[in-house]
Amino acid sequence: MSSLFSLPVRVPSLWFPLVKKFYQAHYPSGKPNKADPIWVIKQQGRILSAVRLKQLDRCQLLTAMVTEPGHRGLGIGHHLLRHLHKPLAERPCYCFALSHLERFYQDNGFHTIDSSQLPDELLGRLTSYVAQGRALIPMHYIAKRSEES
Template sequence: MKSVINAIPVDPIWFPLVKKFYQAFYPSGKPNKAEPLWVIKDGANILCAVRLKPLDQCLLLTGLVTHPRHRNQGIAGQLLQTISEQLTRQPSYCLNTPELTPFYTRHGFIEVTDEALLPSELRSRLQRYRIKQPRLIAMQYHKKTPT
């Protein structure tokens, strides 16, 4: 039987380990001590991490990464479920590629089809990011009802 491992906010003492985790498995996802970070860990091993970047008018979920040996086991979904309270406190978004849309849709995000509705800071960030990733899309979190 698989044990349930809860997601926790990152304590500052864990920051160096989270930084190493990102460097190893998602080098472009550079964590910042000033941003809320959440992880699922098993003992001293980080299995999954995510950053919640506060912007002026919203929250940007970014840098969701799972250790390669623990992918496709529902851990990232568990992490998103745990932080759903933080995501409902203010408008919350993620920017991702179309391949990830089904995953985020299952976890309460919907695609923003009219980018004019995005907060201005997020809209300009999306436009900048699309220079390197033209297929990038924006999704907004909407609290899911239990099924």
């Protein structure tokens, strides 16, 4: 299915209002930030999927991954992540996967880790989210050798 979708595009600041509207409609807690790279898959001028790479002091956190509900299950999320190996590998990259999405992230280069393996700047965030009742699994992106070049 992935050949039906365009390559991911890093969102230029001019598109930010469109991305913000997309998140408000499909993932209100996603909170896009102009300071962080956001990548999208678009089709006929419409955003179908988006992800944010929150930049921290020593690492980055893949967050706010969302696909428009009418297009879920078509492989768009896989397509998006498979084409972001370079930005994901630029700095240590982590994500906090919802438990039912662990396999999805594993299929896209993330490895489940123990929370003790998280950088301090992420451990506090994870602890806070889990205390709020969120079932999250810490994961770390490890690029395959063939993807690094």
